[in-house]
Amino acid sequence: MLKIQEIRELIKLVDQSSIEEFVYEHEGAKVKMKKKGAIVSKNAAPVQVVSSTPEVVAPQPAAQPQAAAVSETKTAEPVEAAPAKDENLHKITSPMVGTFYASSSPDDDAYVAVGDKVQKDSIVCIVEAMKLFNEIEAEVKGEIVEILAENGQLVEYGQPLFLVKPE
Template sequence: MDYKEIEELIKTIDNSGLTYLEIESNGTKITMRKGTSNEESTSVVQNAQIQENKIERVVTTQTHDDDKKVIDKPSVDDENIRVVTSPIVGTFYESSGPDSEAFAKVGTQVKKGQTLCIIEAMKLMNEIESEFDGEVVEVLVKNEEMVEYGQELFKIALK
């Protein structure tokens, strides 16, 4: 990469919602972070813990193939909920292919190490695995949606 390409990349990242980007090309590695002070990192962790404790009975409307469905999410003991977050920036895929069934949906029983989704980053497919045994109670991202580093993907109720 030459100086102008790096300068354009910095401007693009600065004007986007991304907070973290890592690129490696032709032996050159570039890492960019916005707002990386320790106070902000602590604040993000605290906010994630607060949000994790606020799961309650919710009625939402989702649209699939122009049909509206109402999903009633059962109340779950807040202490038993764990959140799986994205370790990288990329594109979220719920299955290994367009005709394949999703790795994990609401109600899926998962085991530690089981694949939950794939995140594509720089043409590499990264399998994201469950860190817990439990049941998926919420999928927080839609298929083929861009995700950021640290973005919540799944909520899992521990067994």
């Protein structure tokens, strides 16, 4: 079963993400979190945690009216200001919801800094989700122009983390 600290981390991640409902099942135990209301904000209502018998929950398609209302609300919110004006820059995005780390440990130097040259397979950061540390690669050969996330910041799926000027 999940520890209370792990459940708290899950609540934070779900609260700050765009998903409306999260279900986790393990060894007969089930944790289900669902946001109240259709508007998602940093001051959203508390998330419900319910334990019951296992059931299969399929992801809801975005075409449903309620999900469409949520996406309309989210587009009105400022998501991320794109400070770079060069449209030729490659965005390295987060492949998952999690916590951004610029280095492998607090004592180590950051994987990359602005101005560093990277290869396609260069590790640029770590995104931690559910106690799993996922190394994120540059995906393109070039130079780091801007770092868009701060160390320890919660990031969402698809959120730009770095801008790279391809070579």
